[in-house]
Amino acid sequence: MVRQLFELCGRDPALRFSPYVWRVRLILEHKGLAFEGIPWRFLDKPSIEPAGSKTVPVLKDGARWVADSFDIACYLDAAYPDRTVFGGEEGRAPARFFNEWLNRTVVLGIFPMIVADIASVLDDENAVYFRQTREKYLGRSLEEAQAGREAAHAQFLKGLAPVRATLERQPYLGGNRPGFADFALMGTLMWPHVVSGFDVLEGAGPIVDWRTRMDAEMGGVMDRATRA
């Protein structure tokens, strides 16, 4: 049975844009594990019910369903230890901190800068759902949130300072080769790359160089990806 990855998509089913799904895609590609990407949208809750989740990524590997990008990374690294991303238990536990940091500082930092762009790639029904839930969360319209992105961007770059400092000392967050943190950050950056013309890494110095290295490492994933 073909391995299946449920992936958030836009009106165009080829437009896959979830930062969490991209993390799993990159890890599957890194490990050379074939998979079929199943288009999924915010309102398609029933199709992923067997995973006990209301959000993607969801991976179906044979009879096994796994949800949550970090849990899927753990599952894949245990089931397919070749080309490990964690380097075993010693690396897996500390990676959880990076994941929690990433989900706050980077995901929540990027979100308002591209939120109206995201809405523009959705089909009508999902766009209504997205606008209602996200405007409630943001406390303002998607357009108002995104209009402030030049100022938000300066703040966002400040939050990336620990990444910049690390990449001034070593080529990858994982050291001399990419590890979980590299795939997780690169996957997150595929989200703005795919839905928006706004370059969130503009002025990010060594992080831009690192993104170029990661893109080459992943066989030109930025050019290969369907963009809005």
Added chain:
Amino acid sequence: MVRQLFELCGRDPALRFSPYVWRVRLILEHKGLAFEGIPWRFLDKPSIEPAGSKTVPVLKDGARWVADSFDIACYLDAAYPDRTVFGGEEGRAPARFFNEWLNRTVVLGIFPMIVADIASVLDDENAVYFRQTREKYLGRSLEEAQAGREAAHAQFLKGLAPVRATLERQPYLGGNRPGFADFALMGTLMWPHVVSGFDVLEGAGPIVDWRTRMDAEMGGVMDRATRA
């Protein structure tokens, strides 16, 4: 030759308060490596010149001088691999990100909350140096900076969110046992513990429980330490 660790101290030479030195102390204790703590003050630059550093920690191990808390941790884990804190190269490279995050979010977050308390433990000559350099950095008096600590504390706790989320899933940042991140964070927290009556972890939930576990793991280091 006895291993020597140069440690920042106050007017009272027994009062050792540097967050960076404490990281090394805890790692030396964890590894069961004996050392002599050499009292050092801001203005004692010449005594640590052989290490090529103007700040402590500086470790002299036999003929070898090593400066910088992260580099010392790397040196110790390579030279004395028993009771590893990095778990080898796979864990060492990603730990650099945590170290960079810690030095910004946690060290710079704590600093203004205890900065006048720090000045109060110093001898006169070092207090003058400390006040001049730190007031220039802060752009206000030490007392003004510290007076805003209730508001700063709420912001500080927000910055700790990735630590809290990680510790809701596992007992230590290193997983089931302490690793570099645990010693580095605990060492940093010894700094306010030693110089100030202000509890920077008040309201930090699972991080308070973790500190209690780390304190027990280190044989009651909080009670053992000389405090102001």
